[in-house]
Amino acid sequence: MLELITTLTLSAIFFFLFNKWKISRNSNSTKKPPPGPRKLPIIGNLHQISNPPFRCFRALSNQHGPLMQLKLGETTAVVVSSPDLAKRMLKDLDPSFADRPQSAAADIILYRSSDVVFSQYGDYWRQMRKLCVDELLNAKTVRLFRSIRRDETSRLMDSLRESSGRVVNLTEKIFSHSSSVTCRAACGGVVEDGETLMKLMADSTRMVSGFEVADLFPSLSRILGALSWTRRRLEAMRRELDVILDDVIERHRRNRVENGSGKNSEFGSEDLVDVFLRVQEEGQLRIPIDNDNIKAVLFDIFTAGTETSSSTIDWAMVELLRHPRVMAKAQAELRQALKGNSTQQDDIVPNLKYLKLVIKETMRLHPPAPIVLRACKEEQVINGYTIPAGEKVLVNIWAMHRNPRYWDDPEMFKPERFENQSLDFVGGDYHFLPFGAGKRMCPGITFGLATIEFALSQLLYNFDWKLPEGLRGEDLDMTENVGLTVVRKQNLFVVATPYN
Numbered sequence: 383m384l385e386l387i388t389t390l391t392l393s394a395i396f397f398f399l400f401n402k403w404k405i406s407r408n409s410n411s412t413k414k415p416p417p418g419p420r421k422l423p424i425i426g427n428l429h430q431i432s433n434p435p436f437r438c439f440r441a442l443s444n445q446h447g448p449l450m451q452l453k454l455g456e457t458t459a460v461v462v463s464s465p466d467l468a469k470r471m472l473k474d475l476d477p478s479f480a481d482r483p484q485s486a487a488a489d490i491i492l493y494r495s496s497d498v499v500f501s502q503y504g505d506y507w508r509q510m511r512k513l514c515v516d517e518l519l520n521a522k523t524v525r526l527f528r529s530i531r532r533d534e535t536s537r538l539m540d541s542l543r544e545s546s547g548r549v550v551n552l553t554e555k556i557f558s559h560s561s562s563v564t565c566r567a568a569c570g571g572v573v574e575d576g577e578t579l580m581k582l583m584a585d586s587t588r589m590v591s592g593f594e595v596a597d598l599f600p601s602l603s604r605i606l607g608a609l610s611w612t613r614r615r616l617e618a619m620r621r622e623l624d625v626i627l628d629d630v631i632e633r634h635r636r637n638r639v640e641n642g643s644g645k646n647s648e649f650g651s652e653d654l655v656d657v658f659l660r661v662q663e664e665g666q667l668r669i670p671i672d673n674d675n676i677k678a679v680l681f682d683i684f685t686a687g688t689e690t691s692s693s694t695i696d697w698a699m700v701e702l703l704r705h706p707r708v709m710a711k712a713q714a715e716l717r718q719a720l721k722g723n724s725t726q727q728d729d730i731v732p733n734l735k736y737l738k739l740v741i742k743e744t745m746r747l748h749p750p751a752p753i754v755l756r757a758c759k760e761e762q763v764i765n766g767y768t769i770p771a772g773e774k775v776l777v778n779i780w781a782m783h784r785n786p787r788y789w790d791d792p793e794m795f796k797p798e799r800f801e802n803q804s805l806d807f808v809g810g811d812y813h814f815l816p817f818g819a820g821k822r823m824c825p826g827i828t829f830g831l832a833t834i835e836f837a838l839s840q841l842l843y844n845f846d847w848k849l850p851e852g853l854r855g856e857d858l859d860m861t862e863n864v865g866l867t868v869v870r871k872q873n874l875f876v877v878a879t880p881y882n
């Protein structure tokens with residue numbers, strides 16, 4: 383009797399599994415995944431991925447095509463490397479690819495991914511993004527912040543003058559400058575313990591890029607999660623972040639209660655934190671928010687506003703030091719335009735044509751976010767290949783910015799290449815996408831460009847630059863760091879001599 387029951391049970395399990403396999407085979411037979419390199423059991427294509435990933439994605443795409451599927455541990459990802467496909471997916475089919483992939487690190491450090499960058503496309507994301515744009519990132523408000531930019535840039539100039547003739551770490555100074563501009567604009571002052579905040583920003587952008595073990599082997603990480611070193615490290619970072627951000631919120635809340643004033647900005651009006659606290663109290667939001675949501679968005683703004691701008695200024699200085707002819711031309715334009723007009727600098731800077739070309743060329747070769755991370759919202763068929771809902775999509779803008787089909791001498795730094803082209807940041811040219819595209823395109827373009835243009839113009843106007851004794855421009859190590867935003871691995875050390 384027992385034997386009969388066992389045989390019947392095993393047969394039932396066998397038929398169940400067989401049917402499941404048949405159904406999945408039939409349903410998959412019409413669905414063709416994008417091509418890709420051969421996959422090994424368990425690790426998939428991980429053995430073919432080295433750092434930085436955008437470089438090896440380009441090499442693999444050259445063999446397997448501009449729409450390529452990779453198996454990264456337990457997960458799959460589609461890598462997109464052609465402007466045509468990027469346009470199709472980010473614009474024509476928008477918002478089908480407007481989700482973000484889940485990241486175990488973002489879940490911890492960004493308060494269950496409730497920030498703007500990592501939240502899923504939907505009402506919550508729309509509400510929080512709109513608040514940031516209306517209160518901080520629109521053109522009118524960015525113009526208002528010119529006194530902050532002027533003040534922080536003159537601090538930077540003073541500190542460089544103090545160390546004139548000596549070797550200084552310019553990377554550190556620029557990072558701290560961009561961080562102060564962003565913090566003062568968003569929360570009415572620099573935060574206490576700015577050093578810890580800067581370290582947290584740098585570490586977190588490295589960890590949320592989706593290449594951590596927890597993201598590649600989610601089932602394993604669920605089992606081993608509590609033991610994982612990364613998880614403990616992230617939780618420690620979150621605790622440090624809480625101390626800093628709770629203090630910012632508490633300071634704002636105290637002013638609201640004690641002084642009856644919810645106006646903490648340097649201009650006597652509300653800053654972003656005040657606005658968040660007010661709308662939270664009023665309770666009129668479609669989707670109510672708590673303090674964690676406010677902290678998540680604030681950390682987004684600090685990080686997105688600091689790393690991207692400072693890395694662009696840093697790369698621009700590196701390229702200018704490697705190309706003295708370009709440096710001389712940019713300085714000549716500036717010194718001519720600003721001669722006798724030093725009080726009008728904010729108005730003149732946006733009209734500096736060559737400086738703008740230098741910035742565009744820097745962002746072409748060194749896009750601060752080289753891979754635009756997206757996820758597919760609902761199943762889509764692209765060029766006959768099926769991309770299932772939830773699939774991670776990695777748009778390799780770094781590769782498109784260096785594709786010889788669209789650029790002459792793509793590896794060379796030549797700002798003049800933009801001279802006769804109408805290529806703009808928001809112009810719909812999909813081989814130049816430093817700010818992404820579509821509904822999730824960067825909302826901080828105006829803010830970021832204003833910081834970059836003003837700081838770079840002042841660095842070039844006020845100083846002559848050289849590398850430390852014995853170092854030549856061509857010796858500079860151009861290796862990139864790994865992370866969501868990409869900075870140069872080595873800090874830039876320079877000698878600045880004031881220009882009279």
Ligand code: HEM
Pocket residue numbers: 498499500511519564682683684686687688690691694749750751754755815816817818819820821822823824825826827829830831834
């Ligand atoms: C040089 C400057 C900057 C560059 C190159 C840059 C680049 C990018 C890119 C490529 C994206 C992803 C877009 C996409 O998915 O299509 C992005 C998103 C974002 N950026 Fe920027 N960014 C810059 C400056 C800023 C600044 C200054 C801020 C804020 C102060 C900011 C805030 C954001 C936010 C909140 C998102 C997420 C948008 C969303 O998911 O809806 N960025 N940025």
